[in-house]
Amino acid sequence: MSSTEGQTIMGTDDLAGGGVGVDNIEASRVxxxxxxxxxxxxxxxxxxxxxxxxxxxxxxxxxxxxxxxxxxxxxxxxxxxxxxxxxxxxxxxxxxxxxxxxxxxxxxxxxxxxxxxxxxxxxxxxxxxxxx
Missing domain, CATH: 2.30.30.240 (PRC-barrel domain)
Known part of the structure; x- marks a missing residue:
């Protein structure tokens, strides 16, 4: 995951772990x-x-x-x-x-x-x- 001007950008490595996007997160990670x-x-x-x-x-x-x-x-x-x-x-x-x-x-x-x-x-x- 990288950050550009305060905006989070999801990389392909980030998506492989659970398929969540910028505004979503697995409950277990909260x-x-x-x-x-x-x-x-x-x-x-x-x-x-x-x-x-x-x-x-x-x-x-x-x-x-x-x-x-x-x-x-x-x-x-x-x-x-x-x-x-x-x-x-x-x-x-x-x-x-x-x-x-x-x-x-x-x-x-x-x-x-x-x-x-x-x-x-x-x-x-x-x-x-x-x-x-």
Whole structure:
């Protein structure tokens, strides 16, 4: 892959691995990608993605935040549309501070939520309209 004036160009070697284009990526490659705030501070990394069971669309990115060596780490579901990919940083950018994130809906690694509509509304209500 090469870059020309900020535009990513896919080479034939890039296409051989999965047939994705500039605007597409395999879900497995999103996991582990860094997440930054708009000031460039590293907040965490993408742990997982939540998909709509019926429509197959990405609904939330689960970002790991805090902790040390995996101890005390919390997971924050971020509405997918709050994340923008920044090629220069090689990660996603979200318009939220670390302090705001500490107040956001989250869960411990051993206490995954039920992904019912009420939980989704709670997440969406926290991030809208201030951050979307």
């Amino acid at each position: 996991s582990g990608t860094a997440v930054y705030n708009t000031e460039g501070d590293h907040l965490g990394h993408i742990h997982d993605l939540v998909l709509g069971k019926r429509d197959g669309k990405v609904k939330y990115a689960i970002m790991s935040f805090g902790g040390f060596l995996g101890i005390g780490e919390e997971y924050h579901p971020l509405p997918w549309e709050t994340l923008k990919y920044d090629e220069r940083q090689g990660g996603y950018v979200v318009g939220i501070t670390a302090d705001q994130l500490r107040e956001a809906p989250r869960y411990a690694a051993d206490a995954a939520p039920d992904w019912d509509p009420e939980y989704g509304r709670r997440i969406d209500d926290y991030y809208r309209p201030a951050y979307l």
